[in-house]
Amino acid sequence: MGSSSTFSWPYFYQYPPYFTRQPVKETADRQSGLWGSLILAYCKHHKLYVLSPSEDIPLWVNKDINRRLAPEAAVSFLDDLVAAGSALWLDGGAKARCLVLWRRLPDVAAAIASWAASYGMADSVMLLDELAAGPAVAGTELEGLHREVLLRALQVLEAQGKVKLFKGATPEEEGVKFL
Amino acid sequence: MRRRPGIAGIQRDVATREQYRSAGEEVRRASLQQMKAQLATFKSSLEAFALQHKADIRADPVFRAQFHTMCANIGVDPLASNKGMWAELLGFGDFYYELGVQLVEACLASRQLNGGLMELGALRAAVERRRGSRSDPVSEDDIVRAVRKLKVLGGGIDIVTIGRGTYIRSVPGEFNTDKNKVMELAQAAGYISAGQLASTAGWSSQRCERVLAELLKEGMAMIDDGAPDKIRLYWFPALMPQQQQQQ
DSSP states (O other), rough: OOOOOOOOOOEEEEEGGGGGGOSSSHHHHHHHHHHHHHHHHHHHHHOOEEEEETSOTTTEEEGTTTTEOOOHHHHHHHHHHHHTTSEESSTSSSSEEEESSOOHHHHHHHHHHHHHHHHHHHHHHEEEEHHSSTTTTTTSSTOOHHHHHHHHHHHHHHHTTTTTEOSSSSGGGEEEOOO | OOOEEEEEEEEHHHHHHHHHHHHHHHHHHHHHHHHHHHHHHOOOOOOOHHTHHEEEEEEEHHHHHHHHHOOOOOHTTTOOOTTTTHHHHHOHHHHHHHHHHHHHHHHHHHOOOOOOOOEHHHHHHHHHHOOOOOOOOOOOOHHHHHHHHHHHOSSEEEEEEEEEEEEEEEEOSOOOOOHHHHHHHHTTTTTHEOOOOEEEHHHHHHHHHHHHHHHHHHOEEEEOOOOTTTEEEEEEESSGGGGGGGG
């Protein structure tokens, strides 16, 4: 979860009022848009997939200006991302864990299909764990893919008739067959 | 001639006064003509000067401002008519027209951010970015002139002085003295609380709440509840220092 280069923060991140949910609709809408873009960019840069609204990360806390985004505000901005199809709550109504799709699911699905084609995976069966990590995907763009994203991308491929998912007795035995 | 101090005397006085008056008129007429002739000489010298230094006037904002001052002293307005001699001579009409369009665009682009109130220096920088690095540079003086021309067309653009700063307001609606006062008091820090406003301006809390609510609603102010002492602060994006502003 490291980064090779420094993340560059947008201007609004240094301006205290943006860490408070604004009451005026026009301002609030713009604020939500700005935070939504920042959340996606931050997660993409750090290869983060799951965010918690109350965790102590630089995304929510700017020590330089001594401001913290309240969890309710973070939930609100994440809700807007969910509505736009760029995020999913992993825990239903609890809203403590959010899957951030900084890469669109169809794009991830296409990347998997492309990997399968170049590695000649037709008719092969793999465990999901092997697809997420391990020698088969080492050095490829699939490496480090969060299991939740992987699963949903494979579901997209399944709907396209390109793979078949099957459950094992345990989550470790969940697998996929490339058709 | 027999002395007739009565009617004749009066008639003589009238005649003398009449002579003086017509002589005076002659002098005035001559002076006026002389003055007109001098003015015409000034104007033609100015035209010759402008023609000779056309390139410098276009390229150098400081020189351009000085040229404007010189014209004003003689009573000539190079921007008076787009089709006039001056427009032909210097292409001035186009320059300020183009500038007017660019500054309105820059104001509109940042309106969401600052509620339609933009600091003059920030506006100049934004306009320069729109013009690109290869075009003639523009000064704050140029922007002010262009805004004055735009004002004549109506449409709600105006120059507002707040404290020691100059701002261009590009939204219609009233920027009354109360709002101006709030922003002037907030200018140093960039923010103010209702309490600070009440004590510094000497206003009732209702008056403070009202003005702050108006500024909030118009998008010129934003609230901040994250201060260590939890007192709500009101920030004004238009007062944001230039380095912090959005590109």
